[in-house]
Amino acid sequence: MALSTEEVLSGLAELVNDETGIATDTIALDKSFTDDLDIDSISMMTIVVNAEEKFDVKIPDEDVANLKTVGDAVNYIVKAAA
């Protein structure tokens, strides 16, 4: 199922907000999960697991470390869902 960048960003922002309380409109493609959004590793894994279910994709643990920014995650999910 093809997903657009906008769809994934919007869905991912909801998951981030749900886990951390960070306002969805501050969650942009160029934001770093750690440096900008202050998301710890446990929250990151929770978001990843929830994203796998929401977008019906697999995000192996070894790939999570490469998802530095929201944009990295959105691109990964878009490709994985294609």
Next chain:
Amino acid sequence: MFSLMAHQKIVVTGIGAFTPLGVNATDTWNNLLAGKSGARTIEKDYVAELDLPVTFAAQVVQNPDEILERVEVKRLDPSSQYALIAGREAFADAGSPTVDPGRLAVDWATGIGGIWTLVNAWEDLRQKGPRRVMPMTVPMLMPNGPAAAVGMDLHARAGIRTVVSACASSTESIVNAVEHLRAGYADVIIAGGSEAAVHPLPLASFAAMQALSKRNDDPVRASRPYDVDRDGFVLGEGAAALVLETEEHALARGARIYAEVIGGAVTSDAYHITAPDPEGSAAARAMKTAIEIGGAALTDVVHINAHATSTPVGDIAEYNALKRVFGDHLKNIAVTATKGATGHLLGGAGAIEALFTVMALHTRTVPPTINLDNLDPEIVLDVVTSPRQLPEGSLVAISNSFGFGGHNAVAAFRSYP
């Protein structure tokens, strides 16, 4: 252990509660005095689905998600959510004291820990596989989770400690807090306990051991300590917190002082994993030590908040221990069993009962034991059934807690000034 700073008085300067009787300490206390019960039918599908033998419990009266931030609710087991609510209230009630984080500590207990988290994670694992087990599962289910939640919230860096001793847990935490203050480890300690075990597994387990009342048709009358027709305890949930500090620290900041904690003691039966020692010698020694370590005489005691859970065996065993300690003076003591109203908060029971004991001394009013229609003829006690005024002067009261495992914990308090 007490030699160095035994002269140091420890006082209660803040209280907080989130219980089946109210969302804060004031509502809880007022509803206790009014003779209300926190027990009601559990309005959840699991009761019928699982055909539970006990269909009621003493349940908190507000959903924590209406009080806490959404993210807090999401990342904390209910046992920690209740703790956070009561801990924050107590600290605010103490005037939110400015204290060096390195001198602020937490002694917080639970009997079971995060059972909702644990069982839900197991269901997720079985039904959806390991990938769907949430990464927050471990910190949410661990028994020190509630202590950590309270301590992180208040930036307590002088130690966040948890004891787990079943239904004696939070009295033991209060005893430990007194010891930690007297040893000089901290100036202010938030002490208390919480439990969120109104869950089908504990309900089924306690029912299996015939510990629970089965008065499904009459929940509010089910918990009836000392009554001849008592048939078991009523499972309760909630949290209570006390802010304890050295008198010196409290006076220096002009704090309101509810009462003094003069001492506490922990002993063990080493007799049976669940049954109390019918002789009650270790329980008696806990009471005697708690009073005497605080420099009081047994005859100073005017009020006891008993453990009395409303089980046929337990109430008698405690009575035997009381006779052993107080002898003839027992007839002069106003005894109350507040589990009649709150149900049994397990790891939170000692904390809420300590809070009631503190309030009894502070307001000089003993709260009632409800549902006592016919006093068990084997129990010769002055059980208070409607709010009773205590006299003027310096008064001592104790709060008893006993837990599976043979744990006995007693905290002793004195009116202040």
